[in-house]
Amino acid sequence: MEFSHLVAYGVVYQKTVDASSGVSDAIYKVFLRDMRFSDERRDIIFDRLTDDWGKVEGLLLLKAAPQ
Numbered sequence: 001m002e003f004s005h006l007v008a009y010g011v012v013y014q015k016t017v018d019a020s021s022g023v024s025d026a027i028y029k030v031f032l033r034d035m036r037f038s039d040e041r042r043d044i045i046f047d048r049l050t051d052d053w054g055k056v057e058g059l060l061l062l063k064a065a066p067q
Contacts, residue, residue, distance in 0.1 A: 005035040006044070 010031035016024050032044040 007033045007035060009033055 008030055011027050012029040013025050013027045016026070018024070028048060030046045030048075032046060034042055034044060
């Protein structure tokens, strides 16, 4: 089994408020850091609108709430 060394350190998202359906968030970009590298390969940006979903090997479900 291979484990990833990626750390998510930021996102670009849009919050939409609709009177009929409520509040929804859409994530457009995820900023990732690959901790195995210390050069230009370290920082990765995944853009869900333009990047190839066929290359995605896993999926992360993230839920955030105010503390």
